Amino acid sequence: AQSVTQLGSHVSVSEGALVLLRCNYSSSVPPYLFWYVQYPNQGLQLLLKYTSAATLVKGINGFEAEFKKSETSFHLTKPSAHMSDAAEYFCAVSENSGNTPLVFGKGTRLSVIA
Amino acid sequence: GAGVSQSPSNKVTEKGKDVELRCDPISGHTALYWYRQSLGQGLEFLIYFQGNSAPDKSGLPSDRFSAERTGGSVSTLTIQRTQQEDSAVYLCASSPTRINSPLHFGNGTRLTVT
Numbered sequence: 350a351q352s353v354t355q356l357g358s359h360v361s362v363s364e365g366a367l368v369l370l371r372c373n374y375s376s377s378v379p380p381y382l383f384w385y386v387q388y389p390n391q392g393l394q395l396l397l398k399y400t401s402a403a404t405l406v407k408g409i410n411g412f413e414a415e416f417k418k419s420e421t422s423f424h425l426t427k428p429s430a431h432m433s434d435a436a437e438y439f440c441a442v443s444e445n446s447g448n449t450p451l452v453f454g455k456g457t458r459l460s461v462i463a
Numbered sequence: 464g465a466g467v468s469q470s471p472s473n474k475v476t477e478k479g480k481d482v483e484l485r486c487d488p489i490s491g492h493t494a495l496y497w498y499r500q501s502l503g504q505g506l507e508f509l510i511y512f513q514g515n516s517a518p519d520k521s522g523l524p525s526d527r528f529s530a531e532r533t534g535g536s537v538s539t540l541t542i543q544r545t546q547q548e549d550s551a552v553y554l555c556a557s558s559p560t561r562i563n564s565p566l567h568f569g570n571g572t573r574l575t576v577t
Contacts, residue, residue, distance in 0.1 A: 358503065381563045393506075393554070395565040439506060443563070450496065450519055451566065455505030 351376040351442045355454035363462050368412075368427040370457045372440030375421065382423040383441040383451070384414055393439065399423060410434070435461045465489065467569035469555050475575045476545055484540040484572045488557030496558075496566060497530055497540050501551040509553075512538065545576045 356371040374380055384396040397408025404416045410433075414425045423440060440454045468487040476482050488495050497509040508522035512532045523529070527545075532538040542549055552573050556566035 355505075383565065385566075392570045393556075393566075393568040398563065398565060400563045441506075450508050450511045450522070452508060453498070453506035455503065 351380060351444055351449060351452050353440050353442050353452055353454035355438075355440050355457050357457055358455065359458045359460065361460040361462060362430045364432055365429050368425070368430045368434065368459065370425040370438050370440075370459065372414075372423045372425065372454060373421055374423060374440070374442045376442055376444055378444045381443045382414075382416060383443075384408065384412070384423075384425050385439045385441060385453075387437045387439070387456075389436065396425070396438070430459075430461045432461050432463065435459055467555055467557055467567050469553075469569035469572050471572060472570065473573045473575075475577060478547060478576055479544055481541065481543045482545055482574065484542075484553050484555075484574070486538045486540070486555030486557075486569060488536065488538070488555070489567055490536075492557035492559055492567070493535070494558045494560060494564070495532060495538050496556045497538070498554045498556065499551045500554055500571065506554065509540070542574075545574075547576045550574055550576045 352375045354373045382399040385393045386396045387393045397406045399406050399416045407413045412427045437456045437458045439456045441451050443451045470485045493514045495512040498506040510530045511519040527543045530540045552571040554571045556568045558564040558566050
């Protein structure tokens with residue numbers, strides 16, 4: 350069965366600094382990979398997804414993620430953090446066989462310091 | 464159009480009571496998921512419905528939990544003989560298909576068992 354590990358339950362960065370949120374996955378077949386974001390007091394929304402096209406995926410609000418098969422990673426980055434990026438970020442994986450549910454990591458809370 | 468609607472938004476119940484949580488997915492979405500979100504535990508998969516197929520119940524934590532989906536639309540998650548450890552936010556999500564479609568989440572039901 351597929352699984353996701355997000356390293357770091359809480360990441361704190363200064364405004365303008367690089368954001369790096371780590372995600373490693375385990376899947377027996379080629380995966381579909383997703384990042385979702387949950388802003389305070391809001392529901393989860395899709396940030397970006399990887400579906401076996403380009404390995405570098407661009408999402409909303411300047412975020413991007415790179416699929417690295419050799420490292421089984423799908424880390425999320427943003428060159429310059431904004432205060433409005435403070436939220437909880439979830440990495441998720443499903444198998445492209447379509448026979449398994451979407452499995453989420455435990456999430457990483459991002460704090461942005463002025 | 465309308466998003467995924469969940470009711471009630473908050474539910475406080477006494478230990479041992481049964482509760483029903485309702486989810487109205489986006490019209491036309493064939494896939495419907497239930498997740499549980501607890502502090503520090505991320506999103507825990509509970510159950511998945513896809514069209515008329517048998518549901519994937521592999522995430523249900525015990526036989527006190529059950530769910531049904533009537534007419535391929537509205538879903539109800541039932542927790543019998545609630546326990547304090549059932550306290551969490553229960554999230555419902557729907558998507559047009561299963562494979563690589565992003566999930567549309569409701570705002571959740573916050574369940575508190577006293």
